Amino acid sequence: MAAYRSGSSPASRKSLNLAGPLLLSCLLLFAAITARAQLEIDIDQSVVAPLPVAIVPFQLSGDSLPEDTDVAAVIRADLARSGEFASMRLEDMIERPSRGSDINFATWRLLRTDDLLIGRITNNGNAYLVEVELYDVLTRQRLLGQRLTVLAGELRGAAHRISDLIYEKLLGIKGAFFTRIAYVAVTRSAADTRYALTVADADGYNPQTVVSSREPLLSPAWSPDSRMLAYVSFEQRRSIIYLQNIATGARRVLASFPGINGAPAFSPDGKRLALTLSRSGNPEIYIMDIGSGKLKQITHHWGIDTEAAFSKDGKTLYFTSDRGGRPNIYEVSLAGGRPKRLTFAGDYNARVSVASDGHHLALANGENNIYRIGVLDTESGAFLKLSGGKLDESPSFAPNGRMILYASNDGSRGVLRAVSVDGRVSQRLILADGEVREPAWSPFRSP
Amino acid sequence: MTNIIKSILVSSAMLALVACSGQQSREPVAPTPTEEPTPAETTPVPEPTQPEVDELDVPGSLLSQRVIYFDFDKADIRPEFREVLRAHAQYIASHSSARVTLEGHADERGTREYNLGLGEQRGDNAAARLAAMGAGNGQVNVVSYGEERPVATCHDESCWSKNRRVEIIYTAR
Numbered sequence: 001m002a003a004y005r006s007g008s009s010p011a012s013r014k015s016l017n018l019a020g021p022l023l024l025s026c027l028l029l030f031a032a033i034t035a036r037a038q039l040e041i042d043i044d045q046s047v048v049a050p051l052p053v054a055i056v057p058f059q060l061s062g063d064s065l066p067e068d069t070d071v072a073a074v075i076r077a078d079l080a081r082s083g084e085f086a087s088m089r090l091e092d093m094i095e096r097p098s099r100g101s102d103i104n105f106a107t108w109r110l111l112r113t114d115d116l117l118i119g120r121i122t123n124n125g126n127a128y129l130v131e132v133e134l135y136d137v138l139t140r141q142r143l144l145g146q147r148l149t150v151l152a153g154e155l156r157g158a159a160h161r162i163s164d165l166i167y168e169k170l171l172g173i174k175g176a177f178f179t180r181i182a183y184v185a186v187t188r189s190a191a192d193t194r195y196a197l198t199v200a201d202a203d204g205y206n207p208q209t210v211v212s213s214r215e216p217l218l219s220p221a222w223s224p225d226s227r228m229l230a231y232v233s234f235e236q237r238r239s240i241i242y243l244q245n246i247a248t249g250a251r252r253v254l255a256s257f258p259g260i261n262g263a264p265a266f267s268p269d270g271k272r273l274a275l276t277l278s279r280s281g282n283p284e285i286y287i288m289d290i291g292s293g294k295l296k297q298i299t300h301h302w303g304i305d306t307e308a309a310f311s312k313d314g315k316t317l318y319f320t321s322d323r324g325g326r327p328n329i330y331e332v333s334l335a336g337g338r339p340k341r342l343t344f345a346g347d348y349n350a351r352v353s354v355a356s357d358g359h360h361l362a363l364a365n366g367e368n369n370i371y372r373i374g375v376l377d378t379e380s381g382a383f384l385k386l387s388g389g390k391l392d393e394s395p396s397f398a399p400n401g402r403m404i405l406y407a408s409n410d411g412s413r414g415v416l417r418a419v420s421v422d423g424r425v426s427q428r429l430i431l432a433d434g435e436v437r438e439p440a441w442s443p444f445r446s447p
Numbered sequence: 448m449t450n451i452i453k454s455i456l457v458s459s460a461m462l463a464l465v466a467c468s469g470q471q472s473r474e475p476v477a478p479t480p481t482e483e484p485t486p487a488e489t490t491p492v493p494e495p496t497q498p499e500v501d502e503l504d505v506p507g508s509l510l511s512q513r514v515i516y517f518d519f520d521k522a523d524i525r526p527e528f529r530e531v532l533r534a535h536a537q538y539i540a541s542h543s544s545a546r547v548t549l550e551g552h553a554d555e556r557g558t559r560e561y562n563l564g565l566g567e568q569r570g571d572n573a574a575a576r577l578a579a580m581g582a583g584n585g586q587v588n589v590v591s592y593g594e595e596r597p598v599a600t601c602h603d604e605s606c607w608s609k610n611r612r613v614e615i616i617y618t619a620r
Contacts, residue, residue, distance in 0.1 A: 216595035283564040304564035351558040
């Protein structure tokens with residue numbers, strides 16, 4: 001794997017481009033072979049009364065599907081992970097209809113399921129036609145029907161898109177199954193430590209290393225179009241912000257000023273980046289116009305100001321500042337004016353992630369040496385502790401504002417956990433053999 | 448003259464004395480035949496030469512101390528480390544070729560980016576003290592690694608206290 005030591009000189013960029021496709025195919029092979037061994041999602045907690053649904057195995061015509069792409073099983077796993085649904089077990093399914101006309105609704109009523117998904121997959125050379133229908137068992141009404149044509153490598157994606165449709169139809173909220181996550185995987189050996197910035201599906205499948213280094217990597221941030229990642233790398237023995245195209249691997253240095261270059265965060269329109277620079281003598285928040293590189297300083301205080309995040313309308317910044325003594329969350333209007341403190345709970349509040357509704361902020365809260373994820377409602381001022389601690393940090397909202405991914409520690413190593421915004425659903429994700437940290441949930445994707 | 452030769456001479460002299468003492472009742476005693484004296488071997492043992500020990504590396508000296516530690520969430524220089532910093536400041540001031548990087552670190556609690564800031568504050572405070580005590584500005588450089596490079600990885604104060612530190616690294620002497 002390439003260790004990026006030489007920065008962004010033209011020579012190293014060129015060698016990156018050549019190595020990219022080869023690297024990617026090796027990694028895909030590696031990921032396909034080992035994905036199961038590394039991947040575990042332990043669901044700790046679901047809602048008290050999950051919706052009972054039945055996802056009937058799909059009828060297949062044509063050749064068998066590639067491994068790991070039992071579309072119905074992927075949908076069942078997605079719905080289970082949401083904590084909102086209870087899927088009927090296969091052994092309880094007396095019938096396996098694949099067409100609406102084959103459904104015996106009375107039977108399914110007796111089996112106590114509210115909703116039924118049936119489907120058919122037809123292989124057509126390289127492409128697969130996936131057809132699904134969702135029925136309300138009680139009313140016998142067809143709630144949705146969908147046809148998707150995808151390539152073999154996109155079957156899991158098709159399953160996630162169907163899960164999103166079901167989620168939205170039954171809960172009235174946009175689903176976030178067809179999304180990705182970025183995280184940093186750390187493996188230590190006697191010889192050295194390796195850091196790998198990794199992008200995977202939201203369920204942990206198909207992990208692909210985007211950056212590999214012997215020096216720390218942190219703070220990955222998705223561009224709003226999901227194509228780019230900004231991140232901080234210590235490969236030059238100090239903190240530098242890079243901007244990288246995920247599909248091509250091409251990257252450039254965004255900020256390499258004296259001192260700290262950290263905490264990159266994109267504006268909602270993707271044209272600006274909030275970042276932390278200490279070039280003036282102490283860490284301050286700046287906004288950079290990504291196209292021109294022009295900088296505007298936002299904070300002017302001798303304390304530590306960092307971890308900025310844009311509001312949904314792009315007009316306000318939330319950030320961490322210790323100007324009041326200990327770290328707390330402040331907000332400041334980009335039109336000017338004094339920053340206003342928002343958090344008062346515990347003795348430490350930092351690292352905001354803004355929900356899609358614009359008024360829920362996930363953050364890392366510390367009290368008496370226990371660090372947990374909490375959610376602040378900026379409209380009501382209510383603060384809710386969501387996670388158990390003791391070293392929870394780096395919260396990242398799913399793009400539908402329902403789940404929060406964060407970094408935790410299970411006593412022996414760093415793991416990722418997810419919790420719902422009301423605290424009712426929680427789970428642990430084991431994504432790699434080593435440690436995992438610094439998660440970032442992607443925005444919504446277009447297929 | 449070696450001891451062996453001396454003893455032979457003495458013994459010979461004594462024997463000669465006895466032989467010539469004139470006591471008629473004694474038979475003359477022939478001197479004990481001795482071998483030709485063989486000189487003993489000597490080996491020169493030169494005074495051990497002291498290797499040139501750079502004053503930076505003298506064990507137990509203030510200059511050999513290269514890490515200073517901090518209280519939780521604080522960047523103030525603790526009083527017990529002032530003398531160490533003074534010693535380094537004086538060394539740097541008197542060696543215009545010396546270059547030092549101060550690496551600032553934090554323990555794992557709290558968020559990573561905030562800890563980058565905290566590590567830098569610690570490095571900056573140490574650098575300010577070095578400058579106040581004579582070190583030249585161009586000779587000292589500060590880098591923060593935040594919580595990214597712990598020396599101890601357990602999850603309590605016994606490890607956390609070791610990670611809240613500034614390391615004094617000489618990149619040129």
